[in-house]
Amino acid sequence: MAYNDKVLDHYENPRNVGSLDKNDPNVGTGMVGAPSCGDVMKLQIRVNEQGVIDDAKFKTFGCGSAIASSSLVTEWIKGKTLDQALTIKNTQVAEELALPPVKIHCSVLAEDAIKSAIQDYRSKRAVGGS
Amino acid sequence: MIYLDYNASAPPRPGVVEAMQSCLTRLIGNPSAVHAAGRAARQGVDEARRQVARLINAHHSQVIFTSGGTEANSLALLGLAARAGFRGRLLLGATEHPSVLAVGQVLVRRGMEVDWIPVDASGRVDPDWIRRELRAGLVAVSVMHANNETGVLQPIEEIGPLCRAAGVPLHTDAIQSAGRLPLDLATLPVALLSISAHKLGGPKGVGALVVDKALAIEPLLVGGGQERNRRAGTENVAGIVGFGVAAAAAVAAMADEARRLGAWRDALEADLAARMPDLHIFGRDAPRLPNTSLLGWPGLDGEALVMGLDLVGFAVSGGSACSSGKVRASHVVQAMGAEEALGRSALRVSLGWDTRAEDLQRFREGLTGLVERLRRMSGPLAVGN
Numbered sequence: 001m002a003y004n005d006k007v008l009d010h011y012e013n014p015r016n017v018g019s020l021d022k023n024d025p026n027v028g029t030g031m032v033g034a035p036s037c038g039d040v041m042k043l044q045i046r047v048n049e050q051g052v053i054d055d056a057k058f059k060t061f062g063c064g065s066a067i068a069s070s071s072l073v074t075e076w077i078k079g080k081t082l083d084q085a086l087t088i089k090n091t092q093v094a095e096e097l098a099l100p101p102v103k104i105h106c107s108v109l110a111e112d113a114i115k116s117a118i119q120d121y122r123s124k125r126a127v128g129g130s
Numbered sequence: 131m132i133y134l135d136y137n138a139s140a141p142p143r144p145g146v147v148e149a150m151q152s153c154l155t156r157l158i159g160n161p162s163a164v165h166a167a168g169r170a171a172r173q174g175v176d177e178a179r180r181q182v183a184r185l186i187n188a189h190h191s192q193v194i195f196t197s198g199g200t201e202a203n204s205l206a207l208l209g210l211a212a213r214a215g216f217r218g219r220l221l222l223g224a225t226e227h228p229s230v231l232a233v234g235q236v237l238v239r240r241g242m243e244v245d246w247i248p249v250d251a252s253g254r255v256d257p258d259w260i261r262r263e264l265r266a267g268l269v270a271v272s273v274m275h276a277n278n279e280t281g282v283l284q285p286i287e288e289i290g291p292l293c294r295a296a297g298v299p300l301h302t303d304a305i306q307s308a309g310r311l312p313l314d315l316a317t318l319p320v321a322l323l324s325i326s327a328h329k330l331g332g333p334k335g336v337g338a339l340v341v342d343k344a345l346a347i348e349p350l351l352v353g354g355g356q357e358r359n360r361r362a363g364t365e366n367v368a369g370i371v372g373f374g375v376a377a378a379a380a381v382a383a384m385a386d387e388a389r390r391l392g393a394w395r396d397a398l399e400a401d402l403a404a405r406m407p408d409l410h411i412f413g414r415d416a417p418r419l420p421n422t423s424l425l426g427w428p429g430l431d432g433e434a435l436v437m438g439l440d441l442v443g444f445a446v447s448g449g450s451a452c453s454s455g456k457v458r459a460s461h462v463v464q465a466m467g468a469e470e471a472l473g474r475s476a477l478r479v480s481l482g483w484d485t486r487a488e489d490l491q492r493f494r495e496g497l498t499g500l501v502e503r504l505r506r507m508s509g510p511l512a513v514g515n
Contacts, residue, residue: 003437008437011438017506059507059509060511061429061507063434064433067507
């Protein structure tokens with residue numbers, strides 16, 4: 001299968017690979033996918049006092065398109081508010097990376113990972129009462 | 131680029147391109163024409179037929195040139211099935227190439243019964259299983275000589291006499307072994323054998339089915355009566371001549387290549403196994419082609435490996451395919467009973483006539499670095515890590 005240059009670039013030079021401290025109250029962790037049936041993505045965000053995502057990290061198990069999708073969304077969500085980040089759709093990821101039909105699920109996982117990380121952050125804040 | 135994908139296609143051997151070029155400019159006649167130009171083209175085809183026959187020690191009249199290995203497999207199985215009126219039963223190996231699997235599915239739709247011969251964990255079929263299934267109504271048995279993914283060799287020398295005693299024609303897809311291992315139809319007990327030119331250093335688009343003289347098969351293509359009425363159509367003269375030159379070169383170099391590539395392959399596997407304790411080598415306990423290695427690491431993604439190696443200049447193949455969000459191990463490693471997490475990581479390395487020792491040195495460095503990088507990227511997410 002031929003890969004788009006942007007997929008190759010993110011695969012070769014992934015942005016923001018790594019982890020944040022999941023116990024930090026300012027960090028939200030999203031984990032999506034199932035290793036038994038395909039790809040797994042872990043996406044973490046750190047949110048500052050203004051409610052802006054000031055850092056994002058990922059780890060991904062999967063093919064080049066899955067790695068590129070997660071790398072791309074970490075770039076996109078940095079500097080955005082949570083509500084802005086929630087507007088990112090899988091179709092934008094698929095379009096940016098020119099993913100073929102069999103790889104669309106990779107962009108879906110990336111969108112789900114953002115939602116899951118934000119949900120985790122918000123539930124932490126709700127429990128913390130701040 | 132370092133090319134380690136010879137089981138997909140081999141670069142042309144020295145002399146092949148020159149012979150084909152000369153053919154395209156000089157042999158302009160139709161081999162069926164009676165005039166001098168036609169006779170010259172016929173002579174080119176006949177010489178190639180002898181060279182290909184020598185590759186497997188067959189008589190030249192047994193060689194039917196085709197458009198490649200796929201057509202040879204189709205001609206063998208559809209040709210036998212048609213002769214039986216598309217009635218009866220076939221036994222086909224579970225790890226056959228898709229060009230056999232798909233014909234099996236067509237024959238089921240045509241109303242025939244097809245049973246798949248299972249393999250053990252090392253990828254070999256059990257001759258006793260076949261012996262038990264040899265009953266009346268059996269039209270053909272097809273078991274490949276060497277597997278394209280693992281290189282595992284099947285016990286054809288044991289299966290052949292069983293089929294012969296039962297009067298059932300045995301077909302073998304020898305596309306991966308021809309030119310790599312000695313094949314001798316005087317002793318190899320098969321009725322039909324498929325070969326392909328480009329796997330042994332000839333051009334793409336030409337192959338052959340070699341058929342037992344006593345066997346009549348129904349042609350797929352009818353028309354001008356070429357190939358003794360077994361495959362009509364004006365011959366692909368340049369392709370056939372290139373096939374002949376490649377076959378002759380492969381025969382001359384075979385013993386040396388098998389020894390050299392086998393030693394390098396074994397050293398590569400031993401070195402990688404020492405560096406990576408969780409490395410799995412598919413079919414390692416079975417007799418295998420000397421040039422092929424199917425590697426796997428539970429918790430890595432085969433497609434990411436192939437892509438990463440491509441980016442740093444290595445051409446290899448994966449053994450898995452992604453279909454609508456689910457990565458599936460190939461039917462070959464599934465038939466061998468491999469766990470899904472191991473199957474999806476499969477990476478095939480296949481060497482050939484132009485491989486050099488330093489290619490493999492660089493490959494093991496590139497592969498080791500990539501495996502470490504992918505593991506850092508997935509952390510503990512992957513199954514098996």
